[in-house]
Amino acid sequence: xxxxxxxxxxxxxxxxxxxxxxxxxxxxxxxxxxxxxxxxxxxxxxxxxxxxxxxxxxxxxxxxxxxxxxxxxxxxxxxxxxxxxxxxxxxxxxxxxxxxxxxxxxxxxxxxxxxxxxxxxxxxxxxxxxxxxxxxxxxxxxxxxxxxxxxxxxxxxxxxxxxxxxxxxxxxxxxxxxxxxxxxxxxxxxxxxxxxxxxxx
Amino acid sequence: xxxxxxxxxxxxxxxxxxxxxxxxxxxxxxxxxxxxxxxxxxxxxxxxxxxxxxxxxxxxxxxxxxxxxxxxxxxxxxxxxxxxxxxxxxxxxxxxxxxxxxxxxxxxxxxxxxxxxxxxxxxxxxxxxxxxxxxxxxxxxxxxxxxxxxxxxxxx
Numbered sequence: 017x018x019x020x021x022x023x024x025x026x027x028x029x030x031x032x033x034x035x036x037x038x039x040x041x042x043x044x045x046x047x048x049x050x051x052x053x054x055x056x057x058x059x060x061x062x063x064x065x066x067x068x069x070x071x072x073x074x075x076x077x078x079x080x081x082x083x084x085x086x087x088x089x090x091x092x093x094x095x096x097x098x099x100x101x102x103x104x105x106x107x108x109x110x111x112x113x114x115x116x117x118x119x120x121x122x123x124x125x126x127x128x129x130x131x132x133x134x135x136x137x138x139x140x141x142x143x144x145x146x147x148x149x150x151x152x153x154x155x156x157x158x159x160x161x162x163x164x165x166x167x168x169x170x171x172x173x174x175x176x177x178x179x180x181x182x183x184x185x186x187x188x189x190x191x192x193x194x195x196x197x198x199x200x201x202x203x204x205x206x207x208x209x210x211x212x213x214x215x216x217x
Numbered sequence: 218x219x220x221x222x223x224x225x226x227x228x229x230x231x232x233x234x235x236x237x238x239x240x241x242x243x244x245x246x247x248x249x250x251x252x253x254x255x256x257x258x259x260x261x262x263x264x265x266x267x268x269x270x271x272x273x274x275x276x277x278x279x280x281x282x283x284x285x286x287x288x289x290x291x292x293x294x295x296x297x298x299x300x301x302x303x304x305x306x307x308x309x310x311x312x313x314x315x316x317x318x319x320x321x322x323x324x325x326x327x328x329x330x331x332x333x334x335x336x337x338x339x340x341x342x343x344x345x346x347x348x349x350x351x352x353x354x355x356x357x358x359x360x361x362x363x364x365x366x367x368x369x370x371x372x373x
Binding site for chain 1: 220222224225226227228229230231232233234235236237242245246248249252253256
């Protein structure tokens with residue numbers, strides 16, 4: 017009960033305080049950081065790899081690395097930016113090493129998708145996805161994503177799927193905002209072409 | 218019909234609904250704990266002594282005056298050696314070295330009709346010039362870095 021109460025209290029703290037507590041040896045503080053960021057980091061890695069098992073391994077590696085390196089975190093950027101940067105770099109390295117030897121292993125769609133306003137709009141309008149079922153749509157989307165370079169996939173994931181602003185993506189990747197915008201432009205053109213090809217099949 | 222930018226973004230945002238099983242993150246946190254504990258055990262087994270050493274070094278406190286004192290001693294020594302007032306090397310006395318070597322090698326190490334090998338130890342002999350430099354010219358023959366003759370050979 018006391019532990020539960022203290023965990024609830026920890027959830028109310030700012031990231032800076034949680035990081036300081038972790039640096040001082042409070043592992044519960046790091047657990048709170050996990051609960052706060054692991055779904056976003058998982059989503060980032062999963063959408064860059066299209067494989068649940070790889071995403072699981074990388075997620076654990078990212079947080080293990082963050083825990084080991086937390087004493088070196090000086091707060092020059094937010095914890096959010098810092099851990100996203102670790103995740104993106106580790107995933108890019110992993111995907112480049114993996115090369116073409118991979119199989120998609122996709123998570124299920126959350127059943128709430130059927131109540132999503134954007135999904136209803138898309139399926140109701142005169143678009144290609146009106147004609148495909150959900151699993152086919154998922155397959156096509158992931159195949160199109162995997163045709164992008166991993167750097168472009170990272171930008172699309174953070175901007176289009178996770179809704180991050182350009183400036184935040186630029187900080188995470190350590191590149192100018194203009195580079196983010198140009199990568200996004202190029203990636204969108206490629207995705208439109210790939211999805212067009214699917215439509216004609 | 219090709220997807221426009223807005224439709225593409227809407228389509229990509231549907232990927233937010235691709236989710237791992239509901240209890241996935243709790244199980245993954247347990248796995249992370251196990252991994253970090255295993256790493257800590259492995260680390261303490263292999264690098265425990267190194268951590269102890271660093272901890273010991275960190276706990277060792279040097280008085281602040283010691284740094285100033287060491288710097289002062291270094292500057293005094295550098296000044297003394299730089300100006301030639303003091304040198305750590307002993308000066309080489311040519312006359313004494315020649316006399317000592319002559320004594321030791323007298324009669325080629327033969328003393329009392331017996332060869333005294335200890336008198337011929339090459340590694341203990343001091344180095345000194347055995348042939349005086351010529352006033353008239355450069356040495357004609359050099360052996361082992363030492364001039365051995367200043368005269369021109371008469372024949373070969």
